[in-house]
Amino acid sequence: MKRKNFVKTVAFVLLAPAVLLTACKEAEKKKITAENQQTYTCSMHPQIVQNKPGTCPICGMDLVPFNKNAKDATLTLGESQIALANITTMTVGISALSDYKQLNGRLVTDPEKTTVISSRVPGRIEVLYVKETGVKVNKGQPLYKIYSEQLAALQQEYLLAAAQVKQFPDDTRFQQIEKAARQKLVLYDQSDAQINQLLQLQKVNPYVVYPATASGVISELSVSEGQYITEGGAIMRLEAYHQLWVEADIYPAEASAIQVGQSVKVIVAGWESEPQTMTVQFINPALQSGSQLMQVRGSIANPDNRWQPGLQANILLPVKSKGNVLSLPVDAVIRDGKGTHVWIEKAQGKFEPRMVTTGLENFDAVEITDGLTAGDNVVITGAYLLYAEYMLKKGADPMANMSKHQH
Known part of the structure; x- marks a missing residue:
């Protein structure tokens, strides 16, 4: 009986190393298989990880493959990828930064760019060449035609005065009367060309076309065709x-x-x-x-x-400022539950995340109090795309295992 137990013990001792060696090989094989096994994640929810294709249980998007064993914290992109993602960088430097209070x-x-078109003479509006608001008009463009008996009388007075001057060219009194009659027409917005045409035709015309005295957009129309209007009555308002x-x-x-x-x-x-x-x-x-x-x-x-x-237009009133600070555009800084970080371009096409601490901030810039030094090349557009690309390729938050950069 003792002999039999002795044989069993010897056999066990001799077989144990072989069994252990086989078990180790199987474990190593399983480890290699697990490492080489393809894993999948959701590009929107990287916490979803599984060993086979499928859809995200949160958003329903198709899962995409990624390498869960990648330990490198950097991303390398080609020139075409950088251009497509609109990734641009800037060299950090010392500058001043102000905080603002927003006034609604x-x-x-x-009002200084507003012109009121009013009638120079009393009369009846015969034609409106612009009949609605919101229309843009240019200086000199015809706006309306008016029938005015008073203007016709002034034209007749001028023709008589001009005829007297022509008949008695040396009489200064007639010259003064002609000059005064002409000035009345000028005051009623009759141009030199219109007055000269009146002299040439020797015919009174009670219908007068008035042009725009300024350029602008018609914001108010106060009359309609056929309406009588007094001298100085508003016709329309132009706003530039x-x-x-x-x-x-x-x-x-x-x-x-x-x-x-x-x-x-x-x-x-x-x-x-x-x-x-x-x-x-x-x-x-x-x-x-x-x-x-x-x-x-x-x-x-x-x-x-x-x-x-x-x-709506808000005024940004500076209320606090700092000099000699490192600052970045707001879009360059990414915030998540694990902290705040930016992306540094270490070499051409090679990007690395870095934890930073922020300070004073306004609507377009943020102060960096820790994590950067002057001269660092920081991504200012496309940072969120780098963040998403990292999670997609690595299957993890870029800040998950990273502490602040030490200087």
């Missing part, structure tokens, strides 16, 4: 929009932060990427009716009339 405002027609007022509201306690002549930034709704510079021209010392607000005003150019009166 609006664009308003500039190549320059607009910007009016913004401010509380009296905040008024000390702004002064006439100060330069401020203006953001027109829909054109946030194109801030305009405006000089404050007027601060109303009285409160607006029915409110506890004062009003700040300035003017901005309106190229090609692309903005319309009534659009």
Whole structure:
């Protein structure tokens, strides 16, 4: 019996290494198989990972393959990929940065660019050449034709005075009368060409066409064809929009932060990427009716009339500033649950994420207090595409295993 147990023990001792070796090989084989096995993730939800194709249980998008064993924290892109993703960089440098307070405002027609067309003579509107508002007219363009007996009488008076001068050319009295009669026609907006034509034809014409005295858009039409109008009666209003007022509201306690002549930034709704510079021209010392607000005003150019009166336009009033800071455009900084980071171009086409700490921030720039040094080449457009590409290729957040860059 003892002999039999001894044989079993010896056999076990001899076979154990072989069994262990086989088990190790099987484990190694399974490990290699697992490492080489293709994995899939959702490009929108990288926390979804599985070993076979399928759809995302969150958004329903098709899963895409990725390499879960990739340890390199950098991304390498070709020239075509960089161009397609619109990835641009800038070299970080020291500059000043200001914080702003936003004042709610609006664009308003500039009264100095408004012209009221009124009748120089009493009479009847025979023809309106422009019959609706919103139409653009140019200086010199015919606007209306009027029938005026008073103007006809003045024309007849001038013809008689001119005939007397022609008959008695040396009589200074007749010359003065002719000059006065001509001046009356000029005061009724008769041009030299019209007066000379009257002399040439020797015929009174009670129908007179009046042109636009300025260019602009018709904002108000006060008469219609066939209507009688008195001398000085308003016919239409023209507004030019190549320059607009910007009016913004401010509380009296905040008024000390702004002064006439100060330069401020203006953001027109829909054109946030194109801030305009405006000089404050007027601060109303009285409160607006029915409110506890004062009003700040300035003017901005309106190229090609692309903005319309009534659009929202906010004034950015600087309230705090810092000098000698590192700053980046807001779009260059990516924020998620694990922190704040930017992308650095380490070499041509090679990008690396870096954790940063931010400070003062305004609508278009943010201060970097830690994580960067002057001279770093930082991605300022396309950073979010790099972030998405990293999660797609690596299957993980770029900040998951990264601490702040040490300097």
